Amino acid sequence: MTDLRDDRDAWSMANCSIARAMDIVGSRSAMLIMREALLGTRRFDDFVHRVGLGEPAMAARLKELLAAGLLERIPYREPGQRTRHEYQLTRKGRELLPVITALRNWGDTWAADDAGPPVLATHRECGHRVRAALRCELGHDVDEGDVDIVAGPGLIRST
């Protein structure tokens, strides 16, 4: 099999992973909540003022992200305080980091103002900037033009 793009209409996107991902984190607010969660935010009120969403909207979004399994609601207790709940990333949520990083890279390049990007992600061990780069399982760097699209096990062919 060569490249599925050569006969695009012979297969369907009914179970497209990109569409499914967008159904879960494909809104501005959901993605910004995940940005905050990856920056370490855990409490409801902090999400509200750091993301810039109203309380009712935030409560609804967090509920969706809990239901989708990106966040967990964990009880905790600060000394002298009553038991509360915090929103912690699950593995499913933590693995959005490459998506967020790729979005930040793109925004830094194409949507930042003249001053430049507000924050930089760096490699703790060497201090150099981190990017989401394409590479194959053998470790090769993959150029934009060197990607083939081939059938996967879940491919749905059109009738």
Added chain:
Amino acid sequence: MTDLRDDRDAWSMANCSIARAMDIVGSRSAMLIMREALLGTRRFDDFVHRVGLGEPAMAARLKELLAAGLLERIPYREPGQRTRHEYQLTRKGRELLPVITALRNWGDTWAADDAGPPVLATHRECGHRVRAALRCELGHDVDEGDVDIVAGPGLIRST
């Protein structure tokens, strides 16, 4: 200053690159249009039936993506046909490939059904699967836990 996460409320996300990116391609339909464009789709009607959006909505989305500079409207002429226009990716649009790839990776892992992912991106030269991976400018692979967030030139500090 080491890691900005240690004092999260001392700086603002007013010019966040992630938020800006989401303003442009942060809707399900915009992202699916970019998916199709990266798969080679160029004509209006093909976008309509491959993305599964109505004609009015598609016309509006395409206009936004043209205005944002992700697509260009280029005249072309098939033999025996009149001049038409096709939507071609610009460099700005093409550089969304890491974002789309990261989203597909995540969806393949966390949102695919039992059959598995419908399509696979492979490296043309070796045939192995392509992923969006974190790496620094020195070429190191970067682990999820090894990312620092430090001030960039455009950082806005809170008052």
Added chain:
DNA sequence: CATCTGACTAGCGTCAACGCAAGTCAGCCC
């Protein structure tokens, strides 16, 4: 026991996204 704080919920009103149905418009084809 009343108060206070963090974390919500309830009830509006508004605005944007989208589907559907129908109309338009330009030019090749017969």
Added chain:
DNA sequence: GGGCTGACTTGCGTTGACGCTAGTCAGATG
């Protein structure tokens, strides 16, 4: 020159996202 096709536009109505204001609720604190 009347149809046909591809690429839209116009005009509904519906649904969902969100802001705002106000109310609730649980438990430590005074």
